[in-house]
Amino acid sequence: MTPDIDRRDRLSLTWRDPPGWWGFLTTVDHKRIAARYIVTALLLLFLAGMLALDMRWQLSWAENRRMGPQLYNESFSLHGSTMLFLVSVPAMEAMALWLVPLMLGQRNMAFPRLGAFSYWLYLGGVLTLWVAHALDITPDLGWFEYPPLSGPNYAPGHRADIWAQMITFTEVAALCASVNVAATILKMRPPGMTLARMPVFLWAMLVASLMTILSMPAIMLVTSMLIADRLVSTHFFAPAAHGDVLLFQHLFWFFGHPEVYIIFIPATGFVSSIVETFARRRLFGHHVLVLAILAIGCLAFGLWVHHMFAVGLPRLGNDFYTAASMAIAVPAGLQIFCWVATIATGRPWLATPMLWVLGFVVTFVLGGLSGVMTASAALDLQLTDSYFVVAHFHYVLVGGAMFPLFGAFCYWYPKATGRLMSERWGRIAFFLIVGGFNLGFAPMHLLGLLGMPRRVYTYPAGMGWEGLNRVATLGSAIAMTGGLVFVTNALLSYWRGARAGADPWGSSTLEWAGESPSPPWNLPYTPVVDSLTPLWNAPVLRVMDGIAVERREVLVTSVVDAAPLYRQKSASPSIWPFVAALAVTAMFLGSIFTPWAIVAGALPIAAALTGWFWPQRARATTGPLRVRS
Amino acid sequence: MSARLLVAYLLLIGCAGTQSTLDPGGDQAGALFSLFALTMWVCGAIYTVVAAGLGWALWQAWRRRGVDARGDGDVTHRTDRRLTRLLPFVAGTIVLGLTVLITASFFADRALFATRAAPALEVRVTGHQWWWRVEYRDPASGGWIETANELHLPQGQTVRLALGAADVIHSFWVPNVAGKLDMIPGRTNLLDITARRAGWYRGQCAEFCGMQHAHMALAVKVEPPAAFRAWLAAQAAPAGAAAGRGAMVFATACAACHAIRGTGAGGRAGPDLTHVAGRRTLAAGTLTMTRGNLQGWITQPQAIKPGTSMPAVPLTPADADAVAGYLAGLQ
Numbered sequence: 001m002t003p004d005i006d007r008r009d010r011l012s013l014t015w016r017d018p019p020g021w022w023g024f025l026t027t028v029d030h031k032r033i034a035a036r037y038i039v040t041a042l043l044l045l046f047l048a049g050m051l052a053l054d055m056r057w058q059l060s061w062a063e064n065r066r067m068g069p070q071l072y073n074e075s076f077s078l079h080g081s082t083m084l085f086l087v088s089v090p091a092m093e094a095m096a097l098w099l100v101p102l103m104l105g106q107r108n109m110a111f112p113r114l115g116a117f118s119y120w121l122y123l124g125g126v127l128t129l130w131v132a133h134a135l136d137i138t139p140d141l142g143w144f145e146y147p148p149l150s151g152p153n154y155a156p157g158h159r160a161d162i163w164a165q166m167i168t169f170t171e172v173a174a175l176c177a178s179v180n181v182a183a184t185i186l187k188m189r190p191p192g193m194t195l196a197r198m199p200v201f202l203w204a205m206l207v208a209s210l211m212t213i214l215s216m217p218a219i220m221l222v223t224s225m226l227i228a229d230r231l232v233s234t235h236f237f238a239p240a241a242h243g244d245v246l247l248f249q250h251l252f253w254f255f256g257h258p259e260v261y262i263i264f265i266p267a268t269g270f271v272s273s274i275v276e277t278f279a280r281r282r283l284f285g286h287h288v289l290v291l292a293i294l295a296i297g298c299l300a301f302g303l304w305v306h307h308m309f310a311v312g313l314p315r316l317g318n319d320f321y322t323a324a325s326m327a328i329a330v331p332a333g334l335q336i337f338c339w340v341a342t343i344a345t346g347r348p349w350l351a352t353p354m355l356w357v358l359g360f361v362v363t364f365v366l367g368g369l370s371g372v373m374t375a376s377a378a379l380d381l382q383l384t385d386s387y388f389v390v391a392h393f394h395y396v397l398v399g400g401a402m403f404p405l406f407g408a409f410c411y412w413y414p415k416a417t418g419r420l421m422s423e424r425w426g427r428i429a430f431f432l433i434v435g436g437f438n439l440g441f442a443p444m445h446l447l448g449l450l451g452m453p454r455r456v457y458t459y460p461a462g463m464g465w466e467g468l469n470r471v472a473t474l475g476s477a478i479a480m481t482g483g484l485v486f487v488t489n490a491l492l493s494y495w496r497g498a499r500a501g502a503d504p505w506g507s508s509t510l511e512w513a514g515e516s517p518s519p520p521w522n523l524p525y526t527p528v529v530d531s532l533t534p535l536w537n538a539p540v541l542r543v544m545d546g547i548a549v550e551r552r553e554v555l556v557t558s559v560v561d562a563a564p565l566y567r568q569k570s571a572s573p574s575i576w577p578f579v580a581a582l583a584v585t586a587m588f589l590g591s592i593f594t595p596w597a598i599v600a601g602a603l604p605i606a607a608a609l610t611g612w613f614w615p616q617r618a619r620a621t622t623g624p625l626r627v628r629s
Numbered sequence: 630m631s632a633r634l635l636v637a638y639l640l641l642i643g644c645a646g647t648q649s650t651l652d653p654g655g656d657q658a659g660a661l662f663s664l665f666a667l668t669m670w671v672c673g674a675i676y677t678v679v680a681a682g683l684g685w686a687l688w689q690a691w692r693r694r695g696v697d698a699r700g701d702g703d704v705t706h707r708t709d710r711r712l713t714r715l716l717p718f719v720a721g722t723i724v725l726g727l728t729v730l731i732t733a734s735f736f737a738d739r740a741l742f743a744t745r746a747a748p749a750l751e752v753r754v755t756g757h758q759w760w761w762r763v764e765y766r767d768p769a770s771g772g773w774i775e776t777a778n779e780l781h782l783p784q785g786q787t788v789r790l791a792l793g794a795a796d797v798i799h800s801f802w803v804p805n806v807a808g809k810l811d812m813i814p815g816r817t818n819l820l821d822i823t824a825r826r827a828g829w830y831r832g833q834c835a836e837f838c839g840m841q842h843a844h845m846a847l848a849v850k851v852e853p854p855a856a857f858r859a860w861l862a863a864q865a866a867p868a869g870a871a872a873g874r875g876a877m878v879f880a881t882a883c884a885a886c887h888a889i890r891g892t893g894a895g896g897r898a899g900p901d902l903t904h905v906a907g908r909r910t911l912a913a914g915t916l917t918m919t920r921g922n923l924q925g926w927i928t929q930p931q932a933i934k935p936g937t938s939m940p941a942v943p944l945t946p947a948d949a950d951a952v953a954g955y956l957a958g959l960q
Contacts, residue, residue: 369676378738379737381807
């Protein structure tokens, strides 16, 4: 799909960003925005990883004096909040933001400015938490701050408010990103890509986005109630005034459990893409994989109580949640079977992305099985809030989501940068990270069974925990070293890697049809699709004509059949998303200190939104749409 | 049988302990340990199958190297038909395994929370930041006998614990005896436990409850019923007649927060100290109970347990010494 020079020039003129800083602040290019997300998330992954190492150091000796209780509590709170709210979820959204338009052969997302807004707001959340940390007002009550501990009586100062508002930031950002992704996937698929011909990756991103839209409001509600308790003396969670502390837990986990799958489901999309490419055959069980993702997406909303088995809720209800939680193993097991079957009947090429998939299967299945153990309402009474659970969720989140993410990073790196990462250093990083991780976290299962609770800054000598803790520290340090090798490899390859060309892996999906790195306008023509693996089936990809080149235009198609409906003007670069995010940031930060900030802060937001949506010109009306070969 | 083998193995590598789920000393922990062993076997079998499947897949693929299966070849279609026939077996096997586990979990749960008609003893345990108030129902008078940070249990008898919290959420966990149950302000959770093996165990708060969550331990002693009754009778008795400088200093400097039954000291904010010297640990498991530690704790609580509600009361060395001596005599 090589355009003539003239078309290329005209597209570049239409889709380019203004130069310099103004362009940096005003861009609505989904690839630039996604790159910012990824870089920010990687930086935070490093910082939160260093916190983890520090905590591991502290726990390597009984009664260690490296950290006092306050510093330790701040460290695990910052580590958990950062990893869950500021690394895992945004990294998955970033991958969607980057790849969805490319995989659809579109020029941009459905709502380009909303994409820019979501990043700036996410950055606001990042800065809120980490600038607060620099100013020594770090939240210190964990990544879920249960009242009454986080209520006005037991958490004076603003640490808990910082945490609650950081959540509000990231949740608004996540909602914006999810609405954008869902609308793009549903309404902007290329002609011929019916729902039945949609790659698993897009299904995964669609389901994760819908789950975000359905679950995030619960946590925004609950953190807002917490802030109201703290700021204007409501009594939602005050037992003395007939408030209920368990309401917080229900609402938190109604979001918190789907969140795990909001992180995991995109990872299954990465794995599916990588397995298909590197097994060098069409994915076995496409329909099974899609149905499994849908099943997990639905079940995820029916099992939040398994985080609350020790709370003392009615036992019969708990048994229902046991069954629902274990039921997740059915679709997850079928997914694993489909991937393994694809590998078995293909001709695998064990390049680094594929290694990460193997690491994922070996590690994630362990996490899934320890999940089956904690899903038992009875057995969980011994396991919950112990190091067993720490081991379990790290196996699921790191093994189940981060390993596929690293694999996806290696896989799509050539598309993003035009260069290949070093395979040798990639393999070294892989073995260090996967080996170190397993060495570090496997002993924690045993530590939990030996009675070590989580979130303790120290423990007395003679508990039999020291040896295992030291092994855990050693493993974490090895994994961290591997992480540094991985990042160094990515940085060096950016300048020194071999040129990748359009499609270095011989992949099947549309993002590989155009040049690497993708130009601002993505593909020169709108592709027309007639199978699940368009680049493998047609010798030459058919394309569609009729989308304007002189204006920013995208194609809107129907939800089920992806039949062309109309051409839609695509937003041009604008400073308003940045201004709006600044206004929202000011309101959120102000509301930590006074409720009046919500009133006063609404005015600048209204002004920014007015500027953002100021009518510009009517919808484009030129020439008919037609398909050509 | 398999459970016993597992225990033997774990004992070998030193996993038996006073705060371990793997070394049950009571009915509830025993039931949970059996459930754990069963779950381990089922999950271990599943993992073995998956790992073997992945190994087999890689080996198959290695044999087939050189064949590019991109595009919709006939070969792919034929193998896919065969693989599709396997899907129901895969799903069926998983469902079977899960059914075993769900059923076992259900019955274990029933057994743990079956209501017993008349427990031999009622005990109220209340979580505080960061210590435990423990109150026994006096079988003779029906009143409550208060102590702190130490739970005594009659061997072989079922005890009903009424778990509550005075400030934030805590969680009661003595792994050798039973699974955990949260202690929630505004609610009372009931936990029936039956300890079988005499000896000392250690429990620890299992829900993050603030700065000193790590130093909120509970010493648990399981003893024969007769010894337990004698101990409880001793706890019910007020402290011996107080005289001397230590008692005087205590009355002015400590009595606002701490109670010593039989004296004028009646504070409720901190632990009851009527028989404090008879306890095994000090400050909820932070220190062992010695006269020296008592004095250190009185003079420098914030250095030993930063954040504790116990203030560093400004006492002259002589006064501190006198109070420590007085408390050390409260057996």
